[in-house]
Amino acid sequence: MRRKDKSAVVHPVASFQLPSDQALLAAVGTVAIAHGHLEYILRMTVKTLAGLSILEALDATNFTSMRDVRSEVRKLFGQLTKERSLCLKLEALLERARKESEQRNQLLHRPWAVDSENNWLMKDEYHHWGPLPDRQQFLELADRIYNLIHDINEARLHGFISDVAKLRNSPKTDQGN
Numbered sequence: 292m293r294r295k296d297k298s299a300v301v302h303p304v305a306s307f308q309l310p311s312d313q314a315l316l317a318a319v320g321t322v323a324i325a326h327g328h329l330e331y332i333l334r335m336t337v338k339t340l341a342g343l344s345i346l347e348a349l350d351a352t353n354f355t356s357m358r359d360v361r362s363e364v365r366k367l368f369g370q371l372t373k374e375r376s377l378c379l380k381l382e383a384l385l386e387r388a389r390k391e392s393e394q395r396n397q398l399l400h401r402p403w404a405v406d407s408e409n410n411w412l413m414k415d416e417y418h419h420w421g422p423l424p425d426r427q428q429f430l431e432l433a434d435r436i437y438n439l440i441h442d443i444n445e446a447r448l449h450g451f452i453s454d455v456a457k458l459r460n461s462p463k464t465d466q467g468n
Contacts, residue, residue, distance in 0.1 A: 306405060310423075318430050322436070326395045329440055329443075333443070334348055335447065336452060337364055340452070358389075361385045368381050372455045398424055398432065402414045
């Protein structure tokens with residue numbers, strides 16, 4: 292991948308530290324916990340679609356990346372229905388999950404530091420130092436993740452994912468072939 296701006300100056304970093312702002316740290320923790328819940332709900336979607344027990348689903352997806360869990364959900368769903376509108380509804384949920392996971396990774400998996408002027412900084416994808424996101428950005432991400440969890444779980448328990456999962460147990464009918 293090429294850098295956008297090869298002339299960008301790398302900010303001199305005084306030290307890697309944890310911010311003392313407890314509200315910011317709480318917001319970061321909220322994102323981390325929310326994402327753990329999203330991972331769990333996606334694993335429970337595997338459970339629902341595959342007809343597994345909770346423990347079987349957790350064991351089957353243990354140490355599996357979220358990308359691979361989303362792929363497994365997509366595969367299991369596609370084995371149960373070819374109805375395009377339902378597949379697109381699922382794809383929309385999975386794409387939201389991908390985007391929120393990517394945003395979480397961008398916020399949590401980059402170095403934070405304080406410079407010699409006491410400014411908090413974070414490295415961007417091009418390895419340049421920039422301003423640290425504010426507390427509100429973390430809280431907004433956590434809210435989006437929890438809204439997504441609700442949407443996935445509602446579909447899994449009472450909506451279109453549940454309806455498709457029930458097809459796994461219905462007898463296959465010969466449609467004149």
